[in-house]
Amino acid sequence: MAHPNDVTLRSFIPVDTASDFPIQNLPYGVFSTSESTTPRVGVAIGDSILDLAVLENEGLIDLAPARDIFAQASINAFMGLGAEAWSRTRARISELLRHDNPELRENELLRSRALVPMARAKLHLPITVAGYTDFYSSREHATNVGVMFRGKDNALQPNWLHMPIAYNGRASTVVVSGTKIRRPRGQLKPPDAKLPSFGPCKRLDFELEMGVVIGQPSAMGEMLTERQAEEMIFGFVLLNDWSARDIQQWEYVPLGPFQAKAFATSIGPWVVTREALQAFRLHGPVQDPTPLPYLRQVQPNNYDLHLDVTLRAAQMNAAVRICQTNFKYMYWSSVQQLVHHASSGCAMNIGDLLGSGTVSGPDKHQRGSLLELSWNGTEPVELAGDITRSFLEDGDCLAFHGWCEAEGYRVGFGEVEGTILPAE
The missing domain is CATH 3.90.850.10 (Fumarylacetoacetase-like, C-terminal domain)
Structure with missing residues (x-):
């Protein structure tokens, strides 16, 4: 598997070269939409947000024994899993978004649920600030x-x-x-x-x-x-x-x-x-x-x-x-x-x-x-x-x-x- 930071990686989602959010980035945030008002965790990719709660629920991201980690209003629970889980999850998200991986690319129904145009999303405070x-x-x-x-x-x-x-x-x-x-x-x-x-x-x-x-x-x-x-x-x-x-x-x-x-x-x-x-x-x-x-x-x-x-x-x-x-x-x-x-x-x-x-x-x-x-x-x-x-x-x-x-x-x-x- 290619490293998520590999400069040659490309996503099946079009990403402008001037975008802040290529496949090499994958920053975490919390968002909601007018159709689904419950805040949940996603990553930015180009002009879209990948809904990680959907992918976790479908079993495409496995954080077992933890459950519903991304169906939360902050990334604190995910951070609590530790550095090995951070790295493994980022690599899996990168794999799902690659231009040559059909898992998400060819699943039209799942793609329509998991990819949200950023323009339609409301962005929330990404962390619960402890101090x-x-x-x-x-x-x-x-x-x-x-x-x-x-x-x-x-x-x-x-x-x-x-x-x-x-x-x-x-x-x-x-x-x-x-x-x-x-x-x-x-x-x-x-x-x-x-x-x-x-x-x-x-x-x-x-x-x-x-x-x-x-x-x-x-x-x-x-x-x-x-x-x-x-x-x-x-x-x-x-x-x-x-x-x-x-x-x-x-x-x-x-x-x-x-x-x-x-x-x-x-x-x-x-x-x-x-x-x-x-x-x-x-x-x-x-x-x-x-x-x-x-x-x-x-x-x-x-x-x-x-x-x-x-x-x-x-x-x-x-x-x-x-x-x-x-x-x-x-x-x-x-x-x-x-x-x-x-x-x-x-x-x-x-x-x-x-x-x-x-x-x-x-x-x-x-x-x-x-x-x-x-x-x-x-x-x-x-x-x-x-x-x-x-x-x-x-x-x-x-x-x-x-x-x-x-x-x-x-x-x-x-x-x-x-x-x-x-x-x-």
Whole structure:
């Protein structure tokens, strides 16, 4: 059997070479339709969704002794089966979709039930989020923010080069792409005000991130090795950690972000598996000073993953790209983040979500937030005509895209999108 990542594989379903979802990808998501409103698990292939609940029920995918794993409203139960089941199932789905396999291709009735046009589907949150942790792992982003608020000589805090910095966010407000985002309210205190006031955020921002989906648990009290942490990662999603910069500025001392981040985090509907990204792994930036032994890496744990951000103001007809960067720039890898997270003895759960932190690169157009792109509002971003943005305004629609390129195909993540609604 050909490996699911084989570049020569073709599906009997036509897939455009520019599609995010060739047979080499097969990302997992949760969907429903107007004809069948119960959410269930599927994989994206071209412009269609393959209904895995149908295939499991027909015996074409065997997960015994587990039953009805894909007839559920999240992929958590499937992730709980472990890495061997993940790999075996992905290989079987790839086999069923191959251009030279008649099992599904020649079964017209089954094909009509199992293949759903993506345009007819409603996409849901793909995981039940057990816990959410957001990291701060781009050196370029951390340096830019530090220069703005502390000056060039004190840009990075003393601990930043020694461990992945993070805070615990709110799993309850992680939402799927397309969910409209209500402008948050909170305590605001401009530098020239004597006392704080309460009201709508005036400096609303995005943060371009990748989300790491944890597919296996770890026990409380135990540490993880590099290999153990890698094997616990099921896959990755696009992630927008919406940020209220003015609320954050007043609240973050001494314990860091709270309400400035708790109001919403958007993730894409498709979880791209770690196995599908295997060909795009590479070593990240040289880490100096050398991390403590428990954080040292041998494997290439970064990814050559292109990212971009588009913004469309309410009065614009088309979106404008405002950022292009790459996940490969991250100083602390996803594996290091997970190793550090568990290093105190913290238990990790199936469905935990780790935000990478804002992904910024060395050039101005690679800055992954409006805070950086507009340099805290002093250099507004030009969109179209006389429309500019320092921070997000009501009616703005923001979208992230991510993809890895290979010869003849791309492994993509689709889109994570959100539109800003006025504060209540």
